[in-house]
Amino acid sequence: MSTNTRPVRVRFAPSPTGYLHVGGARTAIYNYFYAKAMGGTFYLRIEDTDRKRYNEAALHDLTRDMKWLGLQWDEGPEVGGDLGPYHQSERLDIYAREVQKLLESGHAYYCFCTEERLEEVRKVQESSGQAVTGYDRQCRDLPLADALARLAAGEKAVVRFKVPLEGVTRFEDQIRGPIEYQNALLDDLVILKRDKYPTYHLASVVDDHYMQTSHVLRGDEWISSTPKHVLLYSAFGWEPPVFCHLPVILAAGGGKLSKRKGAASVGDFRDLGYLPEALVNFLALLGWNPGDDREVMTLEEMIGCFSLDRISPKAAAFDEKKLEWMNGQHIHHKDSNWLADYMRQDLGTVLEGSGIDVDAIPQAKLIFICNLLKTRIHFLKELAESSKYFFIAPTSYDEKAKAKAFGTGSRAITQAVRSQLAGLSLFDHKRIEQGFMDVCTQLDLKLGNLVHPIRLAVSGVAAGPGLFELLEAVGQGEVLRRLDAALPLME
Ligand code: GLU
Numbered sequence: 001m002s003t004n005t006r007p008v009r010v011r012f013a014p015s016p017t018g019y020l021h022v023g024g025a026r027t028a029i030y031n032y033f034y035a036k037a038m039g040g041t042f043y044l045r046i047e048d049t050d051r052k053r054y055n056e057a058a059l060h061d062l063t064r065d066m067k068w069l070g071l072q073w074d075e076g077p078e079v080g081g082d083l084g085p086y087h088q089s090e091r092l093d094i095y096a097r098e099v100q101k102l103l104e105s106g107h108a109y110y111c112f113c114t115e116e117r118l119e120e121v122r123k124v125q126e127s128s129g130q131a132v133t134g135y136d137r138q139c140r141d142l143p144l145a146d147a148l149a150r151l152a153a154g155e156k157a158v159v160r161f162k163v164p165l166e167g168v169t170r171f172e173d174q175i176r177g178p179i180e181y182q183n184a185l186l187d188d189l190v191i192l193k194r195d196k197y198p199t200y201h202l203a204s205v206v207d208d209h210y211m212q213t214s215h216v217l218r219g220d221e222w223i224s225s226t227p228k229h230v231l232l233y234s235a236f237g238w239e240p241p242v243f244c245h246l247p248v249i250l251a252a253g254g255g256k257l258s259k260r261k262g263a264a265s266v267g268d269f270r271d272l273g274y275l276p277e278a279l280v281n282f283l284a285l286l287g288w289n290p291g292d293d294r295e296v297m298t299l300e301e302m303i304g305c306f307s308l309d310r311i312s313p314k315a316a317a318f319d320e321k322k323l324e325w326m327n328g329q330h331i332h333h334k335d336s337n338w339l340a341d342y343m344r345q346d347l348g349t350v351l352e353g354s355g356i357d358v359d360a361i362p363q364a365k366l367i368f369i370c371n372l373l374k375t376r377i378h379f380l381k382e383l384a385e386s387s388k389y390f391f392i393a394p395t396s397y398d399e400k401a402k403a404k405a406f407g408t409g410s411r412a413i414t415q416a417v418r419s420q421l422a423g424l425s426l427f428d429h430k431r432i433e434q435g436f437m438d439v440c441t442q443l444d445l446k447l448g449n450l451v452h453p454i455r456l457a458v459s460g461v462a463a464g465p466g467l468f469e470l471l472e473a474v475g476q477g478e479v480l481r482r483l484d485a486a487l488p489l490m491e
Contacts, residue, residue: 006214008040012066012073013204013218015047016059019265022257022318023219023249025069026283030217030246032071033284033306040214044076045207046087049197054089065266069276070299083211088203095198098206098236099159099191103144107235108191110147110157111139134187135160159192161202161232169227174215174244176313181227189228201225205232213241215308220245244308247287248315257318273379274323278330282323286316296329328378339374339383340366346384347391354392361391369473372465386464390473393482394460397489401462405452411490414453416443418483427476429468436468457486 012028014020035042044066048054063077075081085091102108113121113135121136139147140162151157163186170180191202198206204225208216223245233240251261263269269279281297289312290297290305331339343366347358369390373383397406420435421427436450455467458479464470471479 006212008035008038009043009212009214010035010040010217011043011045011208011211011213012071013045013047013207014062015050015053015200016062017050017053017055018058019267020062020065021265022269022279022283025065025266025279026249026286027218027246028066028071029069029280029284030288030306030311032073033303034215034217034308035074036303037306041074042071043081043083043211044073044086045211046077046089047200047203048087048089049200049203051089051195051197061267065270068270069266069280071280088198088207091203091207092196092198094210095192095203095206096196099198099202102161102191102235103159105235106162108159108161109140109142109144110151111135111160111188111190112142112147112150112155112157113138133185137188140188156194158190158194160188161191161228161235163188163228163231169230171226171230171240171243173223173226174242174308175247175311176223176245179223179226181224183227183231186228186231191232201228201232205229205236205238208241209233209236209238215242215244217244217246217308220248220313244311245313246311247313249286250315250317252317252319254317262320269323273381274327275330275334275380278323278327281330282326286318287311287314296326296333324378331377331380332374334374336367336370336374337363339370339380342380343370343383343387346381347387350384350388351391356391365473368469372469372473376465389459389461389464390470393478393485394458397456397460397486398462401452401456402489405456405462406486406490408491409449410453411487413439413443413445413450414457414483414487414490417450417454418480418487421471421476421483422480424476427472427479429466429472432468432471453486453490454483457490458482 010031012024012031014024014028032042034040044063046059048059066073073079075083076086099108103110117138118135122134125133139160147157164183167183168180169183169186170178173179189201190199192198207213226243226245230240249257251257253261255261257264259265259268263272266279270276277299280299281295281302284297284302285295288306289310290302291310294301340363344358344361347361351358369387370383373386377383377386416439417436420439421432424431424435436447439445439450440447451467452462455464455470456462458471458474474482
């Protein structure tokens with residue numbers, strides 16, 4: 001395995017061209033975890049050299065999404081740092097200087113070929129049945145002095161890197177082991193474009209070097225770029241970082257994850273009501289495991305046991321059902337006071353027009369309800385949605401449940417329970433439960449016979465949290481009123 005002894009400095013280096021995809025978020029998560037686990041530095045670098053695809057709004061959304069996920073960078077936009085600037089568009093003079101070095105050392109050359117000519121070359125290669133090897137290296141041996149004269153005369157050129165014509169480029173991937181590429185199959189890649197902006201390859205290598213990147217953790221779609229980078233490092237005489245290419249994330253039914261197949265961006269999942277800690281936990285497990293069978297983990301727990309050797313090279317499948325379950329688990333572990341605040345905000349809409357002053361509902365009551373509901377839901381919005389009956393009497397009853405729950409004998413049962421509950425001087429779930437038990441004994445019935453009519457009468461629905469707690473939350477007077485309202489519908 002490749003190792004290096006440099007202090008750990010890792011980066012997330014997105015191109016702000018669109019939304020933050022969950023694949024990108026997972027890359028950011030692993031870099032962040034690794035930095036934190038190793039006491040290193042996590043920096044954010046904005047790869048904005050593709051001016052055609054640059055999107056200002058995407059940059060804004062990106063930093064917002066990273067913060068929402070809890071992945072605060074130590075250096076980068078907004079926070080600064082000693083090795084900036086952290087936007088590649090502000091580093092053009094650095095790339096120009098480095099390209100100059102490669103030109104002078106004979107590792108790079110000016111290429112004057114036009115788009116039309118390159119297109120022609122491609123067509124000829126295709127039609128002759130040759131493998132498409134890309135650029136035919138027409139300008140590779142132009143003497144530098146001649147090239148400079150043509151530039152001085154106003155011609156435009158890109159700069160290309162001279163890839164060795166023979167031999168093999170090898171590197172060790174920390175996750176996949178040794179990888180090698182035949183140099184003959186690599187193109188003489190452009191490193192500086194006509195607009196004087198560097199290409200991704202050049203900028204990435206120069207920045208990873210000057211920003212002292214110790215490990216590059218990125219998606220496996222970049223593997224084929226890595227030999228080019230390794231050659232650039234060697235032309236510069238620099239030590240490359242350790243490379244770790246992360247496994248691809250596939251849609252549940254196979255194939256690439258995409259908007260078409262459902263949510264794919266961090267923003268989509270936030271809008272659907274996922275908690276950031278659930279999304280981070282879920283994404284972290286797409287390709288990594290903690291070494292035991294734990295699944296639901298906090299950020300701190302994951303960082304505490306994060307290591308590169310438990311990242312698998314195998315593709316991981318994005319199972320949204322599991323994410324839903326994970327979200328439920330994280331809601332379950334959320335602080336009840338926080339949940340109550342969240343629920344109060346949503347209750348405004350749910351109880352609109354009811355005349356109930358949501359601000360006046362005691363926090364303790366909301367906490368009590370949240371504790372009842374939080375083990376039963378997958379999304380936060382369900383807190384308010386499924387709690388309506390705690391505040392408003394049902395105006396109708398589940399038709400299917402009604403046939404049975406309000407059937408023969410239910411009226412007598414409900415009357416017995418009602419008088420038992422009316423007699424309680426303290427209305428808490430323990431005493432309520434005892435009251436139900438007493439009625440069971442009196443009427444020689446099972447608890448189930450009592451629970452169904454009472455639950456339906458009080459809540460209007462057939463399923464919900466523990467009935468005794470539910471009744472406690474609704475309150476004695478209101479429970480009695482609701483039983484009275486339902487009695488005439490019972491047999
Ligand atoms: N800007 C590249 C991206 O958008 C970064 C690739 C890398 O990490 O080297 O993913």
